[in-house]
Each structure stands twice: as structure tokens, then as C-alpha cells.
Amino acid sequence: xxxxxxxxxxxxxxxxxxxxxxxxxxxxxxxxxxxxxxxxxxxxxxxxxxxxxxxxxxxxxxxxxxxxxxxxxxxxxxxxxxxxxxxxxxxxxxxxxxxxxxxxxxxxxxxxx
Amino acid sequence: xxxxxxxxxxxxxxxxxxxxxxxxxxxxxxxxxxxxxxxxxxxxxxxxxxxxxxxxxxxxxxxxxxxxxxxxxxxxxxxxxxxxxxxxxxxxxxxxxxxxxxxxxxxxxxxx
Numbered sequence: 524x525x526x527x528x529x530x531x532x533x534x535x536x537x538x539x540x541x542x543x544x545x546x547x548x549x550x551x552x553x554x555x556x557x558x559x560x561x562x563x564x565x566x567x568x569x570x571x572x573x574x575x576x577x578x579x580x581x582x583x584x585x586x587x588x589x590x591x592x593x594x595x596x597x598x599x600x601x602x603x604x605x606x607x608x609x610x611x612x613x614x615x616x617x618x619x620x621x622x623x624x625x626x627x628x629x630x631x632x633x634x635x636x
Numbered sequence: 637x638x639x640x641x642x643x644x645x646x647x648x649x650x651x652x653x654x655x656x657x658x659x660x661x662x663x664x665x666x667x668x669x670x671x672x673x674x675x676x677x678x679x680x681x682x683x684x685x686x687x688x689x690x691x692x693x694x695x696x697x698x699x700x701x702x703x704x705x706x707x708x709x710x711x712x713x714x715x716x717x718x719x720x721x722x723x724x725x726x727x728x729x730x731x732x733x734x735x736x737x738x739x740x741x742x743x744x745x746x747x748x
Binding site for chain 2: 558566567568569570582583584585586618623624625626627628629
């Protein structure tokens with residue numbers, strides 16, 4: 524059974540940084556592209572970006588480019604989202620997904636002073 | 637960005653009734669590969685989204701065959717032949733043809 528478990532969500536001040544992790548199990552992690560998606564309190568879904576199987580290529584939504592970085596460690600079956608210079612608009616539930624087919628349970632990030 | 641417009645915003649149906657949800661994109665979702673990356677997911681109350689349909693009409697193996705998808709270019713439809721209790725939640729279409737991938741605002745299916 525495919526499982527994706529996110530961690531690292533918390534309350535962070537505007538301008539601060541945060542790193543989310545997602546541990547995958549139940550399949551060969553290194554064989555699949557991975558994506559991050561977020562869901563705002565208003566409930567809309569927004570694609571953040573994706574990373575290829577060996578971590579050499581990433582694509583990002585223009586709205587977050589240069590502030591967020593996606594990376595992976597295939598030896599640890601773990602996906603990461605490094606968030607920098609966060610803004611109040613970044614407040615959302617962050618989901619780790621396997622090409623938007625399988626989704627984790629999500630982790631809450633709140634940006635507030 | 638490609639804008640995905642879903643209608644209706646909500647549906648209230650009795651068990652056993654058919655359901656139909658429309659999803660329209662602001663530009664064609666036919667990719668250079670000849671494939672159309674229009675997909676559907678369902679978010680049940682209090683849960684994370686789950687996959688339903690990919691490339692317009694292909695059901696994932698765990699999805700009941702009462703679900704079906706159709707359409708092309710910019711107009712797509714998700715149908716449920718007979719709604720069951722487990723089908724309630726919010727349905728989202730999303731496109732994976734153009735960067736950035738984008739989602740519709742969702743259609744909430746409620747049971748009467």
C-alpha cells in the first residue's frame with residue numbers, strides 16, 4: 524500500500540523559513556516523480572511544483588518560484604519542501620503527492636506574527 | 637495559467653440518482669504528445685484527495701465503474717451513473733498539460 528506521511532508543519536513568522544518532509548513507503552520511491560500541492564483555508568488547491576526521479580530536474584509554479592525548493596533523498600525515500608521568505612498567503616495545508624495520484628494526509632503551515 | 641471552470645458549484649442528489657459535473661479549460665488540454673492530461677480527484681470530508689480518473693476517461697483500478705469521464709480539448713464531464721453514499725465530497729478536475737498545473741474550484745456533492 525502506497526503511503527505518504529508529511530511532517531514539519533508549524534506556525535512560522537512572515538519572512539521566516541520552514542522545511543517540510545514526506546516519507547514514502549509501499550513502492551519504489553526512486554521510480555516516480557513527486558509533487559507538492561497546497562490547499563488554502565478557502566479550500567482551493569494550488570500546485571507548487573514537481574521533481575523528477577533522481578532529483579536533477581524541478582518545475583515550479585511561478586507564484587512560488589525562488590522562494591520554495593523541492594528536493595529528494597531516494598536513499599531515505601523522502602521528499603522535501605524548503606520554504607523561505609514565507610508570507611501570510613502561504614498559510615495552507617501542504618500535501619505531498621506521487622504525481623497527484625496518491626496524496627499524503629497533509630500538514631498545516633500557518634504564517635502569522 | 638490555464639483556468640479550470642467547474643459547474644455546478646454544488647449538487648444535492650439522492651442515492652441512486654445520476655450525477656454530472658462539467659469542467660471547462662481556458663485553452664486546449666491536448667498536449668504535443670497527443671494525450672490530454674485532464675484528471676479528476678475526489679476529496680471526501682476530512683480526508684485528503686484521492687485519484688479517480690486520468691487522461692479524460694481512464695479509471696484507476698480501484699475506482700468503481702459507475703464513474704466515467706469524457707470530453708476533449710476544452711470541455712470535459714465526469715459522470716456517476718448511480719450515486720452512492722461513499723461518493724459524497726468535493727470533486728476537482730485538474731490539468732497536467734500546461735505548466736503550472738491548475739485545478740478547478742471544486743463541485744460539492746451532497747446527499748439528499
